[in-house]
Every structure is written in structure tokens, then in C-alpha cells.
Amino acid sequence: MTTNDIFSLFQGISTLLSSEPIIMYTRIGLMLLGILLVYLGKKEILEPLLMIPMGIGMSAINAGILVMPNQQQGNLFLDPLVSDPTELINILQINFLQPIYTYTFSNGLIACLVFMGIGVLLDVGFLLARPYLSMFLALCAELGTFLTIPIAMAFGLNMKDSASIAMVGGADGPMVLFTSLTLSKDLFVPITVVAYLYLGLTYGGYPYLIKLLVPRKLRGINPVRKKETKKISRGEKLAFAVLSCVILCLLFPVAAPLFMSLFLGVAIRESGLKHLIDFIAGPLLYGSTFFLGLLLGTLCESHLILNPQILILLVLGIISLLLSGIGGIMGGYVMYFITGGKFNPVIGIAAVSCVPTTAKVAQKAVHEINPDALILPEAMGANISGVITTAIIAGIYITLIPLLN
Amino acid sequence: MKILLQVLYMYAVAAAISFFVAFLIKALFVFIKRREQRKNMFARITEELSLPKSWFSSSSVESIIKEAESLGKEGEIFAAISFALHLYQKEMHDNENLRITINKAVKPYSPWSSKIYSTTPWRR
Numbered sequence: 001m002t003t004n005d006i007f008s009l010f011q012g013i014s015t016l017l018s019s020e021p022i023i024m025y026t027r028i029g030l031m032l033l034g035i036l037l038v039y040l041g042k043k044e045i046l047e048p049l050l051m052i053p054m055g056i057g058m059s060a061i062n063a064g065i066l067v068m069p070n071q072q073q074g075n076l077f078l079d080p081l082v083s084d085p086t087e088l089i090n091i092l093q094i095n096f097l098q099p100i101y102t103y104t105f106s107n108g109l110i111a112c113l114v115f116m117g118i119g120v121l122l123d124v125g126f127l128l129a130r131p132y133l134s135m136f137l138a139l140c141a142e143l144g145t146f147l148t149i150p151i152a153m154a155f156g157l158n159m160k161d162s163a164s165i166a167m168v169g170g171a172d173g174p175m176v177l178f179t180s181l182t183l184s185k186d187l188f189v190p191i192t193v194v195a196y197l198y199l200g201l202t203y204g205g206y207p208y209l210i211k212l213l214v215p216r217k218l219r220g221i222n223p224v225r226k227k228e229t230k231k232i233s234r235g236e237k238l239a240f241a242v243l244s245c246v247i248l249c250l251l252f253p254v255a256a257p258l259f260m261s262l263f264l265g266v267a268i269r270e271s272g273l274k275h276l277i278d279f280i281a282g283p284l285l286y287g288s289t290f291f292l293g294l295l296l297g298t299l300c301e302s303h304l305i306l307n308p309q310i311l312i313l314l315v316l317g318i319i320s321l322l323l324s325g326i327g328g329i330m331g332g333y334v335m336y337f338i339t340g341g342k343f344n345p346v347i348g349i350a351a352v353s354c355v356p357t358t359a360k361v362a363q364k365a366v367h368e369i370n371p372d373a374l375i376l377p378e379a380m381g382a383n384i385s386g387v388i389t390t391a392i393i394a395g396i397y398i399t400l401i402p403l404l405n
Numbered sequence: 406m407k408i409l410l411q412v413l414y415m416y417a418v419a420a421a422i423s424f425f426v427a428f429l430i431k432a433l434f435v436f437i438k439r440r441e442q443r444k445n446m447f448a449r450i451t452e453e454l455s456l457p458k459s460w461f462s463s464s465s466v467e468s469i470i471k472e473a474e475s476l477g478k479e480g481e482i483f484a485a486i487s488f489a490l491h492l493y494q495k496e497m498h499d500n501e502n503l504r505i506t507i508n509k510a511v512k513p514y515s516p517w518s519s520k521i522y523s524t525t526p527w528r529r
Binding site for chain 2: 127128131132134135138139142146147149150153159236239240243244247248251385388389392393396397400404
């Protein structure tokens with residue numbers, strides 16, 4: 001048996017060795033990165049629900065490249081670049097993940113399903129108890145979502161791509177996916193991957209930002225509440241969800257699927273439809289997250305991911321998240337001065353809408369200094385407002401940026 | 406500079422919409438709170454005057470309560486006096502409201518329409 005025969009038998013190795021050096025090293029690097037993601041997921045340093053399917057998908061797609069009948073390199077997972085209808089019909093019958101990609105990912109359905117699941121888990125009562133305060137903090141925590149646009153344009157990206165990567169500052173994965181799918185079709189894979197990688201880091205990175213920006217003395221402040229907050233009834237929450245959904249859909253029809261999914265989740269939760277709540281918060285949310293992770297992993301194929309802009313996107317993603325965190329804390333400081341020192345500035349960082357991670361990070365940072373301090377009600381209100389403002393900003397970007405161009 | 410202005414413009418739009426949503430929430434609460442206050446006022450007056458709740462459906466009572474609300478806390482007293490006067494006047498006139506109410510009454514057994522008395526017994 002000759003060497004050629006062995007290589008034709010093990011095509012994964014032959015395609016690796018016959019590729020250009022840069023492709024070969026990228027494939028090896030991505031295989032190792034996939035394994036690392038599984039490890040970090042297992043250790044719960046990154047979100048395991050997403051990272052384990054993503055890591056395995058990333059390693060498998062880069063290992064399983066073979067020579068197709070047309071003598072070109074390809075895989076049996078999916079091909080995101082197919083657009084010709086006849087070719088798509090053929091490939092739907094060959095690539096095993098192609099149906100899920102075509103029918104759920106490329107049209108944003110999976111992002112909406114995840115968002116519906118988030119809606120079912122959200123208790124808008126925290127937001128309804130302090131609407132102005134929560135919205136103010138959420139707007140401050142969107143600093144990165146806006147300031148990253150001019151920075152990205154200075155790096156040479158166009159306005160649409162800049163807005164897509166700036167959405168990472170909103171710290172909401174489905175929103176980044178939805179915006180980048182609409183605004184920058186060429187870069188949505190690296191942008192979404194960067195977003196999901198960084199979102200996992202908020203839990204590890206933001207505590208250091210809090211320690212850096214908020215002195216120990218201020219971190220221990222227990223917010224003074226004037227009176228016992230009114231209990232928000234389910235009817236009030238339902239009315240809010242329905243009205244907000246209708247108004248926001250009316251304002252931004254382009255982002256209407258996102259708004260509808262979020263508020264439908266909230267409405268189902270508040271209507272007390274137990275079977276639907278169990279279905280959406282269970283199989284639908286976990287199923288969507290699993291396939292989202294798997295598809296994101298399999299989209300990290302060396303030919304697709306090898307983009308000269310990936311490094312810029314990595315830098316911009318971290319800048320965006322950092323600026324949002326700083327903006328949130330600045331909002332917290334504004335409230336601290338307005339209330340005459342009765343407000344804990346750490347609450348501001350919870351307005352970065354990574355539900356409920358940032359709220360938990362804020363509470364944990366405060367608890368370390370003052371075990372009696374309870375900031376979770378304010379933090380959750382800001383956190384949920386963050387989700388709504390991020391959706392509003394996604395709607396603004398999708399609607400206004402094509403017009404501004 | 407142009408980009409910064411565009412970003413600022415988008416931020417202003419986002420802020421306007423977010424605060425509009427917050428305002429919507431507040432407006433919703435004010436509406437619900439006023440309804441609750443009115444409901445409580447009705448309930449208190451009904452209890453004090455020992456009246457059935459169905460009496461509050463008349464439009465004149467609605468207008469009394471609205472006026473009472475505009476007067477603030479003192480309005481409750483005003484509403485109670487006005488309502489008592491309204492009821493007194495209502496009792497004075499002869500016009501009926503044409504609503505027939507049939508109360509269920511317990512009746513002893515009566516054979517007046519019984520089938521057994523209207524048929525001829527079978528005889529062989």
C-alpha cells in the first residue's frame with residue numbers, strides 16, 4: 001500500500017497536509033481551541049450549555065474535511081455559503097446539519113426561540129417597580145454599543161459591520177446574531193462567535209472592573225428604600241408586555257420578530273400557562289441553545305473563519321464590553337450623587353444585559369464587602385431593562401443604519 | 406465628526422424610546438392605581454351605607470365619584486353625602502327601571518299541573 005493510498009483512505013489527514021500552511025495551522029489551532037472550549041465548559045469557566053456543543057462542533061468540522069466528488073475540499077456538516085436554490089436542495093440531502101442551519105439559523109429563528117426562552121425566565125416586576133431608574137442605568141450601560149461604532153470605523157470597518165460588532169456591548173447573544181445576520185452577512189459568523197466567547201467572560205472579568213472602578217467603601221452601601229415597593233400583579237406585568245410589544249413592533253417592524261419573541265415569553269409567564277412555560281423554558285430554550293452552540297462551532301471552519309478582520313473583531317468585542325461595563329458603573333455613580341450617597345454604584349454594572357449573570361456578579365461583589373447589603377431587586381430591574389434597551393438598539397441599528405448609509 | 410453625530414442621534418432615539426417605555430409603565434400604574442382607589446371608595450361607601458354593589462352602576466353615581474376624586478381626600482366625605490342624597494332622591498320618584506328580578510323562592514309541592522292527575526288511570 002502506497003502513501004497515496006493511505007492518504008486517500010484517511011482524507012482528514014490528507015486534506016490537512018495538502019492545504020496551504022496557513023489553513024493547516026488554522027485547522028490545527030481551531031481543533032485545539034474546540035478541545036479547550038469543552039474543557040473550560042466542563043470546568044464552568046465558560047457557559048457549559050453553549051461551549052461543550054460549540055467546542056465539539058469546532059473540533060469536528062476542522063478535523064472532518066474531505067475531498068468532495070468535484071475534487072474540492074468540503075465537509076458533511078453544512079455549507080453556509082450556498083445560495084443557489086438547486087444546489088441548496090441537493091446539499092440539504094447531503095449535509096446533516098444543513099436543514100437546521102437553513103431553516104432556523106440563517107433566518108434568525110433560533111435567535112428568536114432563545115429570546116422567547118429568556119422572556120419566560122424574566123420577571124419584569126423588578127423593572128416595573130423602578131422603571132425610570134432601571135431604564136437610565138440600562139442606557140448608561142449601552143455606552144459600548146454606541147462608542148464602539150466610531151472606534152470600529154477608525155479600524156476600517158464599514159458602518160454596518162461596526163454596528164454589528166458594537167452590539168457585543170449589549171452583552172446579548174441572540175441580539176448580536178440577529179443584528180449581524182441582517183446587517184453584515186459576510187461577517188456574522190466571526191462576530192457571533194466573538195460575542196458568545198466574550199459573553200462567557202463577563203462572569204470572570206466584570207468583578208475586576210468593579211474592584212478597579214468602585215472603592216471598597218462605596219461597594220458596601222446598602223441602598224436605602226423609601227418605602228416597601230408595591231407588589232406588581234400578574235395582570236400589570238401582562239399589560240406591560242402586550243403594550244410594549246405592540247408599540248415597539250409599530251416603531252421597528254424590522255426587529256418585530258425579536259420584540260414579539262421576548263414579550264410573548266413574558267406574556268406566557270405572566271398568564272400562568274404552566275405547560276407552555278415548561279415547554280419554552282425547558283425543551284425549546286435548551287434545544288435552541290444546544291443547536292445554536294453546535295452550529296456556531298461548525299461554522300468555525302478554517303476557510304470561513306480565516307478572515308483578516310477576525311483580530312480586529314476580537315479587539316473591538318472586548319472594547320465594547322469594557323465600555324458598557326464602565327458606562328454602567330458611571331450610571332451608578334450618577335445615581336449615587338443624585339441620591340446623596342444612598343445608592344450603590346455597583347448596581348450600574350448589572351444593567352449590562354447578560355441576564356442574570358451581571359446582576360449576580362454585582363450582588364456577589366457587594367456581598368463580599370457587606371454581607372447585609374441586598375442590591376438584587378435594583379440590579380435585576382436594571383438587568384431586565386438592559387435586555388429591552390438592547391432590543392430597542394438592535395431595532396434602531398437595523399432600521400436606521402441602512403438609511404444613514 | 407459626522408459619524409459621532411450619527412451615533413449621538415441614534416443614542417438620542419434609543420434614550421427617547423426607552424424613557425417612553427418607562428413612561429408607559431408609569432402611566433399604566435397611575436391608571437391602575439386610580440381604578441383601585443375608585444374601587445376602594447365604592448366598597449367603603451357601600452359598606453357604610455349597607456347597600457348592594459349593583460346600585461353603583463348608575464351613571465349619576467359615576468359622576469359623583471369622579472367629582473369626589475377631583476377634590477382629593479375630602480372628596481370621600483363629599484361622595485358619601487352626595488351618594489346618600491342621590492339614593493334618597495331615587496327613592497322619591499315613581500319611575501321604575503323596568504328591570505324584572507325573579508328571586509328563587511322555596512315552594513311547597515303543588516300537584517296542580519301534575520301529569521298523574523291529568524290522565525285517566527288504566528283499567529282492565
